[in-house]
Amino acid sequence: MRIASFNINGVKxxxxxLLEWLxxxxxxxxxxxxxxxQDEGFPVEEFEKIGYKAIWYGQKxxxxxxxxxxxxxxxxxQRGLPGDPDDEQSRYLEADVNGVRIACIYLPNGNPQPGPxxxxxxxxxxxxxxxxxxxxxxxxPAIVLGDFNVIPEDKDVWSPKAMASDALMxxxxxxxxxxxxxxxxxxxxxxxxxxxxxxxxxxxxAGAWQRDHGFRIDHLLLSPELADRMKATGVxxxxxxxxxxxxxxxVWVEITG
DNA sequence: ATGGCTGGGTCTCCCAGA
Numbered sequence: 001m002r003i004a005s006f007n008i009n010g011v012k013x014x015x016x017x018l019l020e021w022l023x024x025x026x027x028x029x030x031x032x033x034x035x036x037x038q039d040e041g042f043p044v045e046e047f048e049k050i051g052y053k054a055i056w057y058g059q060k061x062x063x064x065x066x067x068x069x070x071x072x073x074x075x076x077x078q079r080g081l082p083g084d085p086d087d088e089q090s091r092y093l094e095a096d097v098n099g100v101r102i103a104c105i106y107l108p109n110g111n112p113q114p115g116p117x118x119x120x121x122x123x124x125x126x127x128x129x130x131x132x133x134x135x136x137x138x139x140x141p142a143i144v145l146g147d148f149n150v151i152p153e154d155k156d157v158w159s160p161k162a163m164a165s166d167a168l169m170x171x172x173x174x175x176x177x178x179x180x181x182x183x184x185x186x187x188x189x190x191x192x193x194x195x196x197x198x199x200x201x202x203x204x205x206a207g208a209w210q211r212d213h214g215f216r217i218d219h220l221l222l223s224p225e226l227a228d229r230m231k232a233t234g235v236x237x238x239x240x241x242x243x244x245x246x247x248x249x250x251v252w253v254e255i256t257g
Numbered sequence: 258a259t260g261g262c263t264g265g266g267t268c269t270c271c272c273a274g275a
Contacts, residue, residue, distance in 0.1 A: 009274085010264050034274085036265065061265055062273070109275055149275075165259095168275065203275065204262035217275080247263080247275080 001028035007147040007248035011035040021239055028070050029097050031104035033147045035064035059090035065104045069097045083127035105146035110167030118167050125176035141225040148219045150177040155196025157215040186227035188220040188253040200235055201248050218251045229255040
């Protein structure tokens, strides 16, 4: 099965591009971030027409996540990241599909830093680690995937110098991400591309796509039960170059079974 | 040089993104 993630930057503005990607690459599971849609505006019928069932957790204007599955309804397990009852941002959705636990995340950007948005990012990452520890102890095949908004290492960015002050690559952000790997989660793309140089995001501005000024912030973290089944991983890079593209490209991992 | 695009909503400007 193929499990994919795509920060689409607006599900309505991106719908033709999204449907095209689903039909052309046919992922078994597709996690979406930044749907930028309220629950009642989510175009579920368009996905059902091409054979995908979906659950989604929307919000007005910003954020919003969804899980699509080919031919089966995702069984929702958790809506919203536990640990802060005052957190109203739609950034976390968890479901079971074909015996695999899928956690779709849109981790806070954190800019500008320092400041309250960066504090929120770090607090969110601490809550994420707690949730992932819960998944770990259940010993189920699990994958936590989505837009982590963290550049893990210097090899994951076109210019560490240009991005030095960005929240995406502050030591605190990197340490929090490294803790997840230290806990035993497998970064699929990094494991199969250890020398780096793989990008998943290119800014709309300053000709970043044309100059290949990108970085890697969309990640796939596998539990040991799934890491043992990993066959291949990739970035559907060419979708970034099409008309009305998202600023992210889809990422995916292929596992046996 | 702190700009440069893009989507959504309060809608010809502002906010947020990364």
